[in-house]
Amino acid sequence: MLQVAFIRENKELIVERLAKRNINAVQMIEEVITFDEDRRRLQAELDNTLAESNTLSKEIGNLYKSGEVDKANELKAKTAQLKSSSKELSELLNAKAEALNALLYKIPNVPNELVPAGNTDADNEEVFRAGDIPVLYDGAQPHWELAKKYDIIDFELGNKITGAGFPVYKGKGARLQRALIAYFLDKNTAAGYTEFQLPHLVNEASGFGTGQLPDKEGQMYHVGEDNLYLIPTAEVPGTNIFRDVVLNESELPIGITGYTPCFRREAGSYGAHVRGLNRLHQFDKVEILRVEHPSKSYDALDGMVAHVKTILEELKLPYRILRLCGGDLGFTSALTYDFEVFSTAQDRWLEISSVSNFETFQANRLKLRFKNSDGKNELAHTLNGSSLALPRVLAGILENYQTEEGIVIPEILRPYTGFSIIN
Incomplete structure (x- = not known):
């Protein structure tokens, strides 16, 4: 605010x-x-x-x-x-x-001067690209077909148990999912982020604190009897740790990370671009959050972008970074960088992370302050980023690492999976 x-x-x-x-x-x-x-x-x-x-x-x-x-x-x-x-x-x-x-x-947050004008995601600016797009064998398939072929994700079973957008991961698919979570958390803690296990439901004050309410009320699952909301991202409970808190300047910066399932009611459309793992109502994500001194928050944002880059480079996935235009910028963000992985089998880019600086917008709602060198209370800056969202990373691995013999596991993940191929 x-x-x-x-x-x-x-x-x-x-x-x-x-x-x-x-x-x-x-x-x-x-x-x-x-x-x-x-x-x-x-x-x-x-x-x-x-x-x-x-x-x-x-x-x-x-x-x-x-x-x-x-x-x-x-x-x-x-x-x-x-x-x-x-x-x-x-x-x-x-x-x-x-x-x-x-x-x-x-009133949404004021865009940073670097934010380009624009109406839709077509107006976002590509600022970086890395990784070679693999040449796949004849007959390569999208991940939803591979999931069925190797019996690692069951979309129909999830639909039976709950509904569309709630997949069931099985066998090596579940093991790969768990491996990604552990790898992401290890990368984040090694970079200085403190790991937290966070609640999966939050109260109304927490939703208002980070800006999901009232802006995204229709996209959140609501437990009416208790007036609680299932979290759309770990950003909500993680950032609300600091609601109504006055920090000492010497405590900054603060970085935390956490794994949570995420729940979103956002309306699904039809077509290949939302098939399989491309858009879900429940998915897993590892998040990084920072509380920063206002004078250092944009350096911190650059550091978070660099951190996510190292993960994608170790996974050896082709990716690009976009600076979001004003029309595609989230309500609470002042500046956002989106990471996208290229899906060779689908021949399209899949968003797998957003890294944002909210400046004082969330802190003002949260009453998150620090005592500056003059002894006065000052609003801190908050930042967050996906590090990473699992569904589309998993889709990228399944599709880009597929061979005629099976799906090869990225080398960095093998100590976590205990196997090197799904076949």
């Missing part, structure tokens, strides 16, 4: 940057300022009313002590009026503050 003070001081910049998201923010920004001015006016009136009431109360006490009962009773009538006025003002102030917050919740 944007800070009101930031909006007041940077109206033109915010309107200009939000235009990259194809949003005309002029009216919203003016409404925020008007609401804030009304809130300030009401607050000043309330403060003056309460101050006058306190002064009169003291005066009444002195009058009673001096025996001037009639004068004291006259002032008591006036304090009763002031108390009624203060109650009215307090109710108006609370209503105005709630309306202001409701408006602020609708």
Whole structure:
């Protein structure tokens, strides 16, 4: 959530940057300022009313002590009026503050200056590409056919148990899935991230804290009786560790990692681009999160991008990195880099990671602050990235490593799988 003070001081910049998201923010920004001015006016009136009431109360006490009962009773009538006025003002102030917050919740983060303008993912900028695209044998198949051929993922069984988008991993498929999780976690902890095991459900405050609510309410599974949400990503419980926390500057930076299943209700479309593992309602992901000093968060973002690159290079998968345009940028992000793996069998790129800097947007919602060198509380910056999302990484391995003899396991994963080929 944007800070009101930031909006007041940077109206033109915010309107200009939000235009990259194809949003005309002029009216919203003016409404925020008007609401804030009304809130300030009401607050000043309330403060003056309460101050006058306190002064009169003291005066009444002195009058009673001096025996001037009639004068004291006259002032008591006036304090009763002031108390009624203060109650009215307090109710108006609370209503105005709630309306202001409701408006602020609708305004997305301000894109960084590096974010290109654009409408859709077709306008994203490719900033890096690496890895050789393999030449497959005649008759190479997409991963959903390979899964059936080698009996390692059963999509029909998952559909029977739950519904579409909930696959069952079997045998070497399950073993490979577990190997990827362990490998990702080992890479992340070796890079200095502390591993956490996190809850798979969160409360409403946690959803608001990281920006999933109210923006993505329809995409989250909701447990109505308990008013809890199944997590769409480990970012939500992981970042909320720091909700309502004031850190010491010396504690920064903080990096954590965790594996969780993720649940998303997002509507599925039809066609090969969403078949198999390409789009699921439940999938596994290993996440990295950082809490950073504002002056160092973009260096940290570059470091997170470099870290994900090393994983893909060790897996020897062809990949590229995209800088997302304004129209494709997530609601809470100031700058996002997407990683995509090339699926040779499908002849298309598959997104497997997003690495983002949210600057103070989440921290403001979370009230995540640190005490700076001047002893004042300052909002921290939060960042997160997939390291990595498993389904499409697994799809990339199955498709790019397939041979006529079977699916070869990337060398880096063999100590984790205990086998070198699926056949």
